[in-house]
Amino acid sequence: MAVEFRDYYELLGIGREATQAEVKKAFRRMARKYHPDVAEDKSSAEAKFKEINEAYEVLGDSEKRRKYDALGANWNQQGGAAPPPGGGGNYWAGPGGQEVEFEFGGTGFSDFFEQYFSGGNRRSTGYGSFSGQAGSRRGQDIEGDLMVTLEEAFSGSTRTISMRKIDPRTGAESSEEIQVRIPAGIGEGQRLRVPGHGAAGSGGGEDGDLYLRVRMAAHPDFRVKGHDLYRDLALAPWEAVLGCQISITLPGGKSVQLKIPAGTGSEDQLRMKGYGSPRKNNPGDLYVEISIETPQEVSPDERGHWEKLREISTFNPREN
Known part of the structure; x- marks a missing residue:
């Protein structure tokens, strides 16, 4: 699946030669401007704030920044950025063993980030464990990243996540919206389990689960x-x-x-x-x-x- 390239330098308003200190300074300046607590238009500010956080998640980390810079000529390929060498697409095995493509919405991260910088379950080639019923298999679990603001972590919240599944052979699509509860006090790296929203099972086996790994949004203060x-x-x-x-x-x-x-x-x-x-x-x-x-x-x-x-x-x- 081709994805739209995100110019993180442009989002932070800095040049490619910026030092790590300048990256941090630019993030704090932009984050204060678009923080939903202070912006008049909270809905548009929230979307911009998440874009800025995604950019800082990559450029603020030296290793991720090097990987981002190394994409080089792949940035402007027709149809979007190409998957990294050796795979990296968002797939899981569906009924019959075919691969099913998926994408998330509402997690706070773009498809571009999920494709290149997420540490989730990027590709599966089979089913999960056998179920008790003969010939049945449980569907695989899938993982994604969920950006959680510090305010959400303090107060708790409920997030609506959308998930779209695409059969790359037929183009058939299905989508669903999932309510995810973010408990107060949650921290970086913890996983939220959403039962039954992973890959479909086979032969009467139960569906896998969806796991969303918490990535704390950087805060300006x-x-x-x-x-x-x-x-x-x-x-x-x-x-x-x-x-x-x-x-x-x-x-x-x-x-x-x-x-x-x-x-x-x-x-x-x-x-x-x-x-x-x-x-x-x-x-x-x-x-x-x-x-x-x-x-x-x-x-x-x-x-x-x-x-x-x-x-x-x-x-x-x-x-x-």
Whole structure:
């Protein structure tokens, strides 16, 4: 099945020579612009946000980026990009052993990503296990990737997934819509099982299952490590010296207050217990990593105060 090429560099608004740091910066800029929580047109913004995440999933990973760049001349082949050498198409064995082509919709990933960068079950050449009934075989399980936003992982949601099956010999098609429940607290790499939506069984054997592997969408402000969240927080010098309270909005919209102790230093890490992944029995934590930013320009009045502080301060960081 030919698929439409996705220009990930164009989606992020960067050139092919961009460094990994520039890729990350471009993603954060675009993700903040199109994040559904802040955009006026939430439906179109959500679609754009997922496209940006897909681009960052590939270009933000050095190995995937090299693979993407290596596609080279295959990008603009007539009819779309060709499957990679050695197969890689989306097939499973249907009744009688013939291969059936399939494609997903609503997972957050394009067919192009599924074809080249998914780690799911890409091709099968037979049935699953034997069933109890003589001559019957259970249908094979199939796998796909499911992009889950941090907000969905915090609050839980239900996603409608479409799956289209095509017999490559006859062109016959069938399609179905599947409701997939995303439980709150789910994490990267976990699999959601949808019973009975895999390949068809044979001779009265039961159908296989569909497994959707969770791929956490990158977030412009939070990073996910296991069940913990990490967030960078920039402070003004006086906030770090005197201490303050900062309001942090968690994924899902809840705001919490973080107390910044007086004397907080750059690269300090503050832990907020229980504000990571909202698992029932063992929720993760939120780690706030501090940096101190200095103003690039000051007014004459502000400069006078800084000069006065320099005169009266006994602090010398080079003596510590």
